[in-house]
Amino acid sequence: MLTREDNEILTRVGPGTPMGELMRRYWVPVVLSGELEAGGRTKRVRILGEDMVAFRTAGGEAGLLGEYCSHRRVSLYFGRVEKDGLRCCYHGWKYGLDGRCLEMPNESPETDFKHAVRHPAYPCRERGGIVWAFMGDPAHITEVPDFEWLGLPDNQRFISKYYQDSNYFQALEGGIDSSHISFLHAPLDTADQASLENIEKAGFGVDTAVGTSDRSPRFEVVDTDYGVMIGARRNAEGERYYWRITQFIMPFYTMPPPQDEDPILHSHAWVPADDGHLINWTITWHPTRPLKEEELMSLNTGFSAHITKYGPPANGPYGDVRPAATRAADYGMDWEAHRTRMFCGIPGFGMQDRAMTESQGAIFDRTLERLGTSDTAIIQVRKCLIDSAKLLRQEQAHPPGLDPKLHHVRAASVRLPKDAVWVEAVKDRVHIAS
Ligand code: FES
Numbered sequence: 001m002l003t004r005e006d007n008e009i010l011t012r013v014g015p016g017t018p019m020g021e022l023m024r025r026y027w028v029p030v031v032l033s034g035e036l037e038a039g040g041r042t043k044r045v046r047i048l049g050e051d052m053v054a055f056r057t058a059g060g061e062a063g064l065l066g067e068y069c070s071h072r073r074v075s076l077y078f079g080r081v082e083k084d085g086l087r088c089c090y091h092g093w094k095y096g097l098d099g100r101c102l103e104m105p106n107e108s109p110e111t112d113f114k115h116a117v118r119h120p121a122y123p124c125r126e127r128g129g130i131v132w133a134f135m136g137d138p139a140h141i142t143e144v145p146d147f148e149w150l151g152l153p154d155n156q157r158f159i160s161k162y163y164q165d166s167n168y169f170q171a172l173e174g175g176i177d178s179s180h181i182s183f184l185h186a187p188l189d190t191a192d193q194a195s196l197e198n199i200e201k202a203g204f205g206v207d208t209a210v211g212t213s214d215r216s217p218r219f220e221v222v223d224t225d226y227g228v229m230i231g232a233r234r235n236a237e238g239e240r241y242y243w244r245i246t247q248f249i250m251p252f253y254t255m256p257p258p259q260d261e262d263p264i265l266h267s268h269a270w271v272p273a274d275d276g277h278l279i280n281w282t283i284t285w286h287p288t289r290p291l292k293e294e295e296l297m298s299l300n301t302g303f304s305a306h307i308t309k310y311g312p313p314a315n316g317p318y319g320d321v322r323p324a325a326t327r328a329a330d331y332g333m334d335w336e337a338h339r340t341r342m343f344c345g346i347p348g349f350g351m352q353d354r355a356m357t358e359s360q361g362a363i364f365d366r367t368l369e370r371l372g373t374s375d376t377a378i379i380q381v382r383k384c385l386i387d388s389a390k391l392l393r394q395e396q397a398h399p400p401g402l403d404p405k406l407h408h409v410r411a412a413s414v415r416l417p418k419d420a421v422w423v424e425a426v427k428d429r430v431h432i433a434s
């Protein structure tokens with residue numbers, strides 16, 4: 001349970017809020033580089049409660065400007081992308097990538113006051129096929145993130161994103177909650193081979209965890225320089241424990257454990273769009289080879305953690321990545337499968353997660369929850385974020401995990417002797433040599 005005050009700190013991300021200010025110390029992913037065509041159309045985005053338009057100048061540079069024109073607040077979504085900036089469609093004011101007003105063509109030279117106008121604009125950089133923005137005070141600008149998947153060729157990773165109707169943190173909680181795997185993503189009968197195989201196809205170490213038939217994992221958490229490392233152990237055959245190691249990396253990244261010895265890895269970025277919405281980025285990668293056609297197909301089937309089937313373009317931020325399956329249609333629930341085969345008859349892991357965390361409401365009231373020992377990781381990650389936000393507000397500590405070198409970590413799944421010290425035993429697996 002959280003106090004009302006801490007729940008507010010955890011979930012509110014707009015400008016001036018403690019969490020909003022903390023998040024503004026980190027680079028945020030905006031869109032895929034491939035979504036912005038040089039000199040092409042703009043895209044509406046919303047991040048940390050701010051409406052913006054992303055575009056790529058005819059000169060090839062990615063830009064991010066506040067959506068509403070500084071003149072009379074028309075949407076710059078309709079703007080004209082030019083060589084060095086974006087021009088408002090209403091009276092032709094033109095903004096550079098740094099937010100300076102470059103031209104004010106509807107004003108005579110005597111009244112021209114373009115030098116007095118400063119439009120909201122954020123620096124962008126591109127890395128790993130993603131446009132990143134820094135939305136904080138430029139005095140605090142840092143290096144862009146350096147996750148393993150960002151340094152790979154495009155054909156070794158698969159990235160998708162969708163817009164979710166809930167606060168970022170309750171979606172993130174699903175990403176560090178190893179115990180729901182044995183329920184939400186499991187067949188009703190774990191001896192049912194066909195269901196297990198279906199689940200196996202989707203990765204995420206699900207079948208192995210479910211296959212141990214231990215449905216009450218014990219959690220242990222370790223604070224790190226980048227966030228929290230989470231160990232969840234289940235009883236396994238041969239006097240061993242099956243450990244699933246999940247990573248939380250500040251401020252909104254998680255890495256779920258892979259299949260047993262499977263080298264295919266996954267991560268999420270749970271990026272707050274505003275207090276009641278998030279952009280759920282899902283990343284799958286192979287560290288040493290291109291993803292195979294059949295692997296890409298299975299990520300794209302709709303059964304994996306990736307949600308890639310979108311509805312018709314909506315008029316709003318990230319309007320092109322609103323899932324086709326809607327809450328109103330029960331997310332495609334197959335009630336017959338629900339009754340006879342699956343713990344939850346909603347097709348696809350990503351969709352099951354989305355359905356659960358949207359069903360909590362936009363921001364759920366954490367004063368009403370009853371946490372158990374299986375919520376240990378959730379408690380620790382909340383504490384990491386809330387404490388970091390409070391300390392930053394009091395100017396007592398730098399936010400953790402800003403140094404990109406700290407990003408060189410992975411999740412892992414491993415069987416260990418019962419007397420092994422897991423943190424020691426997994427060291428080589430979870431740290432990537434820089
Ligand atoms: S409203 Fe944009 S130039 Fe007038």
Ligand SMILES: [Fe+2]
Binds near residue numbers: 180181184185349
């Ligand atoms: Fe899940």
